[in-house]
Amino acid sequence: MSEGDVMPGTAAPDADLGPPRAISLDEVAEIAGEVRELIEAGDEHSAWERLRILHPADMALILAGLPRASTAALLRVMSPESVVWLLGQMNPVEAGRLGRRLGARMLSLALRPLRPQQALATLARLPTLPLRELRELLGDPAGEDAAPAPPPDTAASIMTDRFPAVGIAGQAGAARASLRELGDDRHHYARVLVVDDAGRLAGQIAMADLALAEPDTPVAELAIPIVATASLDTPAEECTRLQRHYGLAQLPVLDGEQPVGVILAGSLLSAAVEQDTRQMLQVASVGGETIDGPLSASIRTRLPWLTVNLATTFLAAATIALFESTLAQVVVLAAFLPVVAGQGGIGGTQTLTLIVRSIALGELVGVRARRLLTREATLGLLHGVWLGVLVAVIAILWKQNVGLGLVLAVAMLGNMVIAGFVGAAVPLFLRRAGIDPAVASAVIVTTATDVFGFLLFLGIASAAIELIT
Known part of the structure; x- marks a missing residue:
């Protein structure tokens, strides 16, 4: 099996129960509860029997959600062969996540039988401390010249180094033979690569064309151009963009002009999901954190941004302090401060999320910033009109104060326009400055x-104090 792929219809070792079927998330949750109860009752063997008939993806999901003590108890009754099988069935991302739950000794036993490319891709995603222990336990079976682990989040880390290839001077029969050499792995490939006499990539053959061709059909007649390729150090983010943009079933990876690997659709999908999840977490300033990770990692991730946010809140506090005399005269203004600021924050975050997503997907290529800013400011204006009228009516009915309602309406309108403009402008500016918009935008937008x-609210209220009182 090629790393980076989950082979459907494969059950755990000794699980002679036929191919596993797909199940819903509700069923996964139900089975996870059963497994947890069995482990708590001390019946780890029954828990493993319940798990091993599932698809590897479902097993990984359940194991990742179990408490560490429960996972450790379950792994103690699993044979090294079962752990090897489970890691081998997962893509490298899932295998790395499960690896965080394994002890170094168990993981070393599991990794020894794996192919170097898959083992290295898995190790690249493991915590630093277990990795040091693993090096001691695994030793250096490949010698001093063993290839280093590929950098994470690159094409090299998600590709497979096994792929079908045929010379351009060959025939269709030879291309089919190259597929048969891959055994069961041949089902994962959508194209056969074509190379010239110097080993350089010259094209590809679609499986449908290869299947219908006569054995003596020249490869040159079947070959079609390759739309996109990646190099070993191409970021995984760029690989997923190429796949999405061009609808690729697989992406060849080149070292110079020679193919050294292929990124399959399953690996591209896993990388895309991981990338989208990482950016979503970065917007919330918790990037790189997992729900079951160590407290120290969570503190390192969250505390710096919480500290920055604390500093920015004092800007808001200082702004309010400028209008202490106004608040002293009309105390009711304090009750509506979070209404104006809160709605602006939500509006800005909505725009920010949309822009960051569009940047990540490459949807803003060719879109002028001025046009985008105008659109979002106009949208904020339209939202502000509706929300301004609504908050004015509420204030008038609640406090019987028409002047207060008018002040609220104008402030709400202005802040929603600002929210739309700032929510679009900040990520665009950060991108131009070479800063990841997903990391720093949220704090800036909410502060603004x-x-x-x-x-706006207190300034207008101060100017119209007689109208309110």
């Missing part, structure tokens, strides 16, 4: 909407 919201 808070400060400008308070300035």
Whole structure:
């Protein structure tokens, strides 16, 4: 099996129960509860019997959700062969996540039988401390010239180094023979690569064309151009963009002009999911953190941004302090401060999320920033009109104060326009400055909407104090 792929219809060793079927998330949750109860009752063997008939993807999901003690108890009753099988069935990302739950000794036993490319791709995603222990336990079976682990999040880390290839001077029969040499792995490939006499990539053959061709059909007649390729150090993010943009079933990886690997659709999908998840977490300033990770890692991830956010909140506090005399005269204004600032923050975050996603997917190529900013500001204006009228009506009915309602309406309108503009402008500016918009945008946008919201509301209230009182 090629690394990076999950082979459907494969059950655990000694699980003579036919191919596993797909199950819903509700069923996964139900089985996870059963497994947890069995482990808590001390019946780890029954828990493993319940698990081993499942698809590897479902097994990985359940194991990742179990408490560490339960996972350790379950792994103790699994044979090294079962652990090897499970890691081998997963793509490298899933295998790396499960590896965090394994002890170094168990993991070393599991990794020894794997092919170097898969073992290295898995090790690249494991925590640093277990990796040191693994090096001691595994030794250096390949000698001093063993290839180093590929950098994570690159084409080299998600590719398979086994792929079908045929010379351009060959015939269709030879191309089919190259597929048969891969055994069961041949089902994962959508194209056969074509190379010239110097080993350089010259094209590819679609499986349908190869299947219908006569054995003596020249490869040159079947070959079609390759739309896109990657190099060993191409970021995984760029690989997923190429796959999405061009609808690729597989992506050849080149070292110079010679193919050294292929990234299959399953690996591209896993990389895309991991990339999207990472960016979503970065917007919330928890990038790189997992729910079952160590507390120290969570503190290192969250505390710096919480500290930065604390500093920015004092800007909002200082803005309010500028209008202490106004608040002293009309105390009811304080009750509506979070209304204006909160709505602006939500509006800005909506725009920010959309822009960051569009940047990640390459949807903003060729789109002028001025046009985008105008669109989002106009959208904020339209939202502000509706929300301004709504909050004015509520204030008038609640406090019987028409002047307060008018002030709220104008402040809400202005802050929603600012929220739309800032929510689009900040990530665009950060991208141009070479800073990842997903990391720093949220703090800047929320600070801007808070400060400008308070300035607008309290500033207008100060100017119209007689109308309110």
